[in-house]
Amino acid sequence: MDLRFGALTGIKVVDASRVLGGPYCGQILGDHGADVVKVEGPAGDDTRQWGPPDLGPNAAYFAGANRNKRSVVLDLQLAAERERFMEMLSEADVLIENFKPSTLEKWGWRTDEFSERNPRLIHCRVSGFGSDGPYGGLPAYDTAIQAQCGLMSVNGSPESGPLRVGLPVVDMTTGLNAAIGVLLALRAREITGRGQFIETTLYANAISMLHPHASNFLGTGTCPIPTGNAHPNIYPYDSFDTATAGVYLAIGNDAQFRTLCRHLGLDGVAADSRYATNPARSVHRHLLRPMLEDALRPVDGRILADKLVRDGVPAAVIGSVQDVLEDPQTSHMGLLVELEPGYRGIASPIRLSGTPPTYRRPPPLFPET
Structure with missing residues (x-):
């Protein structure tokens, strides 16, 4: 197979997720050659409206996680559109979605129904808490999970009190682990011939980032507190x-x-x-x-x-976002991507010598023409 577009050339992905965790996973797969079709409802992904600022025809927020995708608009409230969606899955290798269990139930779908149609399908669900347990099926956004899972409690200083991390770290880590899960499942499918269901949650990913604070607590029983910019275990x-910076x-x-x-x-x-x-x-x-x-x-x-x-x-x-994006090292490493019309974004941080990432499509318009 010709891998000119990346290591995942030939892999077909249906990305029916929205906001950030799932779409970021889809962009990672797309950057490395997968053919990613983004399925959006009649109103589009919420983040298309998360501006200003805008980057070309899209909100900059949306543009940051939806490169290398085509867009298809489906109203899954309609039975005919749901059947069209199932037809897309019959030819897909990967499904990424963050449907609520109650939404699936309303549409008459079970979690295992997608793989029944296509046993080779790798079904990746990105959710807030998973589908069961005390919080099963409840909605979640990055910052609320930062608050609930202790990330805010160790960020900030004694003077400021708990602060959110200034980046959507939970969403992005969830997207990264979703991509890792897809790659693991693709490898397993080479051996078994069958796909499998993957679920990664914002809740679990937030807890996974509590290092070394969770280890410190488990070892001492003392609950960590905000320490400002200082590390709890290492000094200085x-x-x-200083006089200048x-x-x-x-x-x-x-x-x-x-x-x-x-x-x-x-x-x-x-x-x-x-x-x-x-x-x-x-x-x-x-x-x-x-x-x-x-x-x-x-x-x-x-x-x-x-x-x-x-x-x-x-x-x-301590530099600014502008400082790092204009840094000569950033340019030397090719960490900025420019695509027409008017798209600029951050390149994939994964560098492969034989199958490097490729940047073929700017984020899709809505509706795409």
Whole structure:
């Protein structure tokens, strides 16, 4: 088979999901060659209206998760349209959906009905809580799940209190794990000849991200609290002000700490038993931080961060979204995609030497003509 469009060339995907988790999964598969058809109801995906801003003819939010797809409009309230949908599935390899169980029931569908029509179909469901249990079938959005599952409780500072992560991390992680599940099921189908049902939930994905906070709690019984930009287990793993810019120091071992101290003229601090090892530094961070703040305050943070990272110490200036999108490294790695008409987006972060991702279609119009 000719894999010129990517490793998933020849795989047919019906993406009947909306908002972010499912569509992001579909975009990942599409970037790597799959033929993805996005099925939308008469009103379109909700996120088409999640603007301004807009990116070309679509809301920028929608454009960020629906590249490399064609669009088909089906009113699944109608029996004839549901039958057309089932006909599409009979020729598909993968179905992505986030239908509510109550919606499926209203339409007279069971979860296993799709695979009965096509035993090779890989049926991937992205949902809030799954279909059973105390919260089974209930709706969920990213930020509400961040609140419920403890992510907000460890984000922010003692002064600010709990804050949402400024990105839809639960939705995007759910989309990533949905894509991983599809790939695992495709591999299993090569052996068994049969598809299978996959379900990944926002609830489970949010809990899976509670590292190291969940491990810390399970080991100590002490509930984590917000620590600002500081890491709960490692120090100095925190942000600091300098004369020119905020910097983040991610000191992961004792050798890196000694190098930092050498650059700041704090060799005596590095030799002090209270700071010589990470466990000691973490315990005495309330003493260490003021010394680092004093040493860093007059320093040019941009020059220091560059020197540190070139000496093997992870450090960075705290940049903006504009800074990183205009960074020469971003351009060098080809991490921005431009497609006509007027589409710009973030490239796939997955780089394969033999079957690289391809960018063939901008996000579809509604209705697509």
